[in-house]
Amino acid sequence: MFVGRIRALEWETVRIIESHCTTLNHAKQVHAHIYRNNLHQSSYVITNLLRFLTTIPHIPVHSYPHLLFSQVHSPNPFLYSALIRAYARNGPFLQSIRLYSSMLHRNIFPISFTFSALFPSLKNPTLGSQLHVHAFLFGFVSDLYVSNTIIDMYVKCGLLQSARKVFDEMPHRDAVSWTELIVAYARSGDMDSACELFDGLPFKDMVSWTSMVTGYAQNAMPKKALEFFRKMREGGVETDEITLVGVISACAQLGVSGHANWIREIAENSKFGPASNVLVGSALIDMYSKCGNVEEAYNVFKGMKKRNVFSYSSMIVGFAVHGRARAAIKLFYEMLEIGIKPNHVTFVGVFTACSHAGMVEQGQKLFGAMEECYGVAPTADHYACMADLLGRAGHLEKALQLVQTMPMEPNGGVWGALLGASHVHRNPDVAEIASRHLFELEPHNLGNYLLLSNTYALAGKWDDVSRVRKLMREKQLRKYPGCSWVEARNGIVHEFFAGDVKHPEINEIKKALDDLLQRLKAIGYQPKLNSVPYDIDDDGKRLLLMSHSEKLALAFGLLNTDADSTIKIMKNLRICEDCHIVMCGASKVTGRKIVVRDNMRFHHFLNGTCSCNNFW
């Protein structure tokens, strides 16, 4: 009779926890109820209270939850496992291992939940495989949850082979097991293996499909990502906000407005529209900005009901790379005012903006304040921004000094910023120092070699140019062919290579380019011959400059877009100085807006000037 009453009371209490506990205060009320009814020794009741408490953020496990646990004299394995899970999720992780040992010590045998709670926290492969052996000895490796968490553990330890072995030896697998491995392959950049697994997956669900879409997007294969998204929808698989984010990121990489508007429409018509969904909204902001359309990015931003640090940072970075420094800074202060804490990316955006506008003092002030006032410790990336800010503004010595005295080891970005500034300000000495470091840090980054050799070329140091060329030959680094894309009237994208002669309209294009250059010459344009890094005669240089892919794309754009639209050009390499001048001039003599996205940033040409203020 008595036992039966206790059982009923336990049952009732757990029901109360499950249906009425939503705040810490509720939990404390329930706790009082537990004491009144003498249930504080019940593993069943306390396990459920713990399970609830660990869903509330910011409650340290060692405080209230662990206290509740230690008041139970003979905890059962469920109660142990609940606390192990809490420590495994929120740390300190070592505590979960200690609890596991203490439970063995007290002859309390683990259950499968014990292991599935434990594995996700293990980052040490030695410890991980030891516990794998335990799980095996206790007979739990045929348990799906346990095996799946073991796979996950090996993946997180970087032991993909071991994870695969567990997977291959499992008697039964579910979609989770497959997807864990698919994602692991995708993250290691091996989309072929991911795809092979996915093809063999007999029960593809939304998550596994999404993993493929996202995997292709993250591995810079946006067309593949779109292909999988299409197949997914054709197969009637549901899509959610995470799927959309993957597709949106793919569209951002393609940088074409046709795709951008297409996916935006799909998002708007789903349950995850940008107005209500911060995740999708922030992704769309980034996408429009990468498609060269900051106005539309800002429209999305304005239409969002909720905004967080991601939305603001994406917009700030968007304004920054488009040269809209004041808008970026204004947004930064607006964000502070409404109480959103900036993070490291926000500051990268802010410094990039300052750098563009030559706002050296403003940037330095914020750099000095970022840790003290906003609690964000500067990283090497922020020092790279500062080196860029100082260097771009012409303070090369100051930039070099900053780099040489920074508290952490400078990374490639830091030296790269310095090299870029040396190129702009034609300083072969600083360029040499920066590239010496870069050649060690990034021996295969071709851009660095080219920038150094161009800097030497600008200074007429042809011996040094050939020395760098030789270095490139030795490392077997070959120049990518320059390539540009431009959107024509009907949204079709046309591709041009440097020196292209294959385009069906090449004669019209050449003529249009020639006409344009004649008009530019009439207002004083001179081909920038010293930006050609080859020691050849002037006619050769002229010819070479004429054949740059972005000029062909520009001429094509002039012929094949409406007069009131923006000509959008994308380029795989950095835009050259001569092309930059031509774009400026073209925007003046034709009255057209031109946007060029090169591999560094956006250039908005309007009425003869560029948003980058001729620094890039």
Next chain:
DNA sequence: CTAGGGTTAG
């Protein structure tokens, strides 16, 4: 209980 997610400069 286990799987997919956003912003990063040279």
